[in-house]
Amino acid sequence: MNDFDKYIKKKVLEEKTDIPDRIKIQVEQTLDNLPEKTIAIKPAQRFSHVAAAAACFLFITLFLLPNVSSTYAQALEQIPVIGKIVRVITIRNYFYSDKYHEMDINVPELEEGNSNALGLINKDISDLTQVLVNRFYEDLEAIGDDAHGSVYVDYETVTDNNNWFTLKIRVNEVVGSSNTYFKYYHINKMTGDIVKLGDMAKDDDFYDILEQEIKRQMKEEMEKDSNVIYWLDDSIIGQDFVSISDDHNFYWNENGGLVIPFDKYEVAPGSMGTPEFTIDKKIVADIVKPEFSKIIP
Amino acid sequence: MIDKNKFCEYIRLCERAMYYLAFSIVRNDADAGEVISESIYRAYKNLDTLKNENSFKPWMLRIVHNTAVEMIRKNSKIISMEEMKDININGNENEISTKLDLRDAVESLRQPYRVVVVLFYYEDLPVSKIAQITSTNAVTVKKQLSRARKMLREILKED
Numbered sequence: 001m002n003d004f005d006k007y008i009k010k011k012v013l014e015e016k017t018d019i020p021d022r023i024k025i026q027v028e029q030t031l032d033n034l035p036e037k038t039i040a041i042k043p044a045q046r047f048s049h050v051a052a053a054a055a056c057f058l059f060i061t062l063f064l065l066p067n068v069s070s071t072y073a074q075a076l077e078q079i080p081v082i083g084k085i086v087r088v089i090t091i092r093n094y095f096y097s098d099k100y101h102e103m104d105i106n107v108p109e110l111e112e113g114n115s116n117a118l119g120l121i122n123k124d125i126s127d128l129t130q131v132l133v134n135r136f137y138e139d140l141e142a143i144g145d146d147a148h149g150s151v152y153v154d155y156e157t158v159t160d161n162n163n164w165f166t167l168k169i170r171v172n173e174v175v176g177s178s179n180t181y182f183k184y185y186h187i188n189k190m191t192g193d194i195v196k197l198g199d200m201a202k203d204d205d206f207y208d209i210l211e212q213e214i215k216r217q218m219k220e221e222m223e224k225d226s227n228v229i230y231w232l233d234d235s236i237i238g239q240d241f242v243s244i245s246d247d248h249n250f251y252w253n254e255n256g257g258l259v260i261p262f263d264k265y266e267v268a269p270g271s272m273g274t275p276e277f278t279i280d281k282k283i284v285a286d287i288v289k290p291e292f293s294k295i296i297p
Numbered sequence: 298m299i300d301k302n303k304f305c306e307y308i309r310l311c312e313r314a315m316y317y318l319a320f321s322i323v324r325n326d327a328d329a330g331e332v333i334s335e336s337i338y339r340a341y342k343n344l345d346t347l348k349n350e351n352s353f354k355p356w357m358l359r360i361v362h363n364t365a366v367e368m369i370r371k372n373s374k375i376i377s378m379e380e381m382k383d384i385n386i387n388g389n390e391n392e393i394s395t396k397l398d399l400r401d402a403v404e405s406l407r408q409p410y411r412v413v414v415v416l417f418y419y420e421d422l423p424v425s426k427i428a429q430i431t432s433t434n435a436v437t438v439k440k441q442l443s444r445a446r447k448m449l450r451e452i453l454k455e456d
Binding site: 004005008009011012015018019020022023024026027029030031034035036231269 | 301304305308309312313315316317326329330333334337338341370398399400418419421446449450
């Protein structure tokens, strides 16, 4: 420690650094109000600024697919190629409704022969929905009628052509305020493999190029419209929020563009919702492995 | 798994650190209080993600940091860094006849320097823990501390 650090630390000790009584009281009140279990609390009652800004919904949490690539790859060694059409059906619906709580969870299942890939995705979706159902009932028991709470899960087939299949799961959890998360599952029908973003990268430049293109689009949008705000080269916190990892969500649009969605609050204020950026097919063709550039829509 | 009583004990032990960190970001007692309450709820809800009880303080401070940052971002009247700087400078000029104490000097720093100074000097946390709390890395924190020292020297010299 240098002399200056010693001097500052000495001054810190000399200063009266006790916290205001009102803060101490507020902490004690907060602790008193905690339930005996670890559960979701309705923060809107105590966090008015944020709650107002978010207009009464809080999005919690998930998940989900673990870093499965290598395990999946191993499990998929022997599987047959996926057929032309993957049927997606609702195999289960969890429903509950009373004055303060609602749950509506549709659990999809993929059907196409004896594909291990589809089986693994089905199991993952089943595990996820079970977690949500259990959490809903735990919160219901713990919170009772003190707060509103709900959970909704639905799904959509985004792509289903000769080469590719994408299923999107949307989860909306509401406890005081709300949050929505998406999970995309992709299957390369030519190989039968589950694919995540990183599996398609030709090299490490892949991520940089995606990030730079997304930032370029963000800047362009902000220049065109002063109401558009992204946390780009953030001056308040001094860090960059556009970060693409190997398991980042993505999907292909009908023109072959690679769409990169972000969760709420990930790269922008809540008022911007869940922003998406489309990377042009020409850019994508240069940065993905050859086998993928051939099969993108 | 920590039960409620243990959790409350831990919170009381790092109550002061939570307050200074929250205040250094939101800059008023009312908002700092709300940030602390919300952080306590979030921490309690996600207690199962705390892997080691010995890491409670940095884990909790990271939640406070993120919650405070989220709050100022969600506030529609976000003050830009330059505006904050102007406000601070003007504020100090008005108090020119008053002895400037360390707290005022720290408050006059811009972000992220305020936060690292509070965590390093007031809470005596090592650089590695500060990096963990602020979601950066040790090299960045060291650079920020170095710049903060220069700024503090200048401010205190003027005093």
